[in-house]
Amino acid sequence: MTVSLRVPTFEDVRVAASRIDGEAHRTPVLTSRAANAKIGGELFFKAENLQRAGAFKFRGAYNAVSALSPEARQKGVVAFSSGNHAQALAYAATLLDAPSVIVMPKDAPEIKVAATRGYGAEVVFFDRYKDDREAMARGISEERGMTVIPPFDHPDIIAGQGTAALELIDEVGQIDILIAPLGGGGLLAGCALSAKALAPGCRVIGVEPEAGNDGQQSLQKGEVVRIAPPKSIADGALTTYVGDHNFPILQAKVDGIVTVSDAQLVSTMRFFAERMKLIVEPTGCLAAAAALNGVVDCAGKRVGIVLSGGNVDLKALSGFFADA
Known part of the structure; x- marks a missing residue:
């Protein structure tokens, strides 16, 4: 474990929101009638692919x-x-x-x-x-x-990432489920702090690529599990373990972790490109793929979805679609 571990709280997220105010974009929350019809609920996409530098980071x-x-x-x-x-x-x-x-x-x-x-x-x-x-x-x-x-x-990284969910809930009100990508755990941990503070009844779900489910294994085992470097098109989630600062938050505030396949990520990228005119990178599609493919049951629910980034090479994007 990390020496002198300082696990952040929702108050740290509030402080982070003040620090980044006027510097980070308050990204839009987008909706899609096609997506809502597909899942039988309401999806609210926090478009961090439109954030400065192209991602929530x-x-x-x-x-x-x-x-x-x-x-x-x-x-x-x-x-x-x-x-x-x-x-x-x-x-x-x-x-x-x-x-x-x-x-x-x-x-x-x-x-x-x-x-x-x-x-x-x-x-x-x-x-x-x-x-x-x-x-x-x-x-x-x-x-x-x-x-x-x-x-x-890192506690300041976690707190900063949590401002994405803070803004989402502030804009759309109470939600039943919040779904966020999971790589090393900074985004999911920060968003869980915000969701449980602002919408206590909200279920928080993390999504990993099938090839790299170390977070899922860690929650199941009750300790941080390290895996071999995974291979997936979700290059931003190819971590081999979740962080020491993140894991206590994941244990306390995350209700479940699921996985999606590369094929599901590609179909989700295509949905965003064709139906919502958005470029979302594979990692950024993790949460949406879980909702749109029924991995997380969203029927009849108000669901927040974090689209974590949009930094994908257009040559790679065309290759993903050509192979699909």
């Missing part, structure tokens, strides 16, 4: 960097990420005049690598199947005096 990144002391910001930040946290932290650091280094897998989507560099970060590559990305980040931190800000296992 900007919320936590900006909150975490802005919480640092001026001295720490001057020295800079380092992170490890497959893409969305990389872009978000690079962008947030630039806005707050902090240098940044991002340790990224060498097979990360080209669009995410280019965007990360475009936002001002130095990129260092690693092999996700051989190298220890956390050890690499720690080494850079020790060498340069930078602060490590991990993609999910």
Whole structure:
């Protein structure tokens, strides 16, 4: 377990909302008659694919960097990420005049690598199947005096991500179910804090790719389960374990974790492109895929769905559709 573990609360989410106000977009909540007819309920899509840097990650990144002391910001930040946290932290650091280094897998989507560099970060590559990305980040931190800000296992990251659900419920009112993607657990844990505080009767469900259900296994076993690096088109959810800060929140406030297949993700991406004119990346489709494919029964319910990101290479997107 992490030393001096500080598990965030809903009050931390409130503080984060104040910090990011005017910096993070208050993304729209979208609806679809076709989607509602398909599931027999009401779906409210929180469009974080329209967030700054293209994903919800900007919320936590900006909150975490802005919480640092001026001295720490001057020295800079380092992170490890497959893409969305990389872009978000690079962008947030630039806005707050902090240098940044991002340790990224060498097979990360080209669009995410280019965007990360475009936002001002130095990129260092690693092999996700051989190298220890956390050890690499720690080494850079020790060498340069930078602060490590991990993609999910950090109280300020969790609190920042929770502002997405706070805004959703503030806009649409009480919901019966909240469904969010689950990779390392920052988004799901933060959203669970908000949902249980603002809509106590709301069921909170996390969704993982079938190939990487470490979170599901962890809740079932009652301890963090680590798995081998999974392979799925949901590149933002290819974590091998949930974070120590996240797991106590998942245990206390998440009602269930389900999985969806890559084929279901592709059909969901196609639905958004064709029916709602939205580009949503595979990971961003996890929650919606669970609802639209009946993995979570939403009939007769008001359901919040977090579309976590839209950073997908158009060449890859056309390839997904061609293979479907």
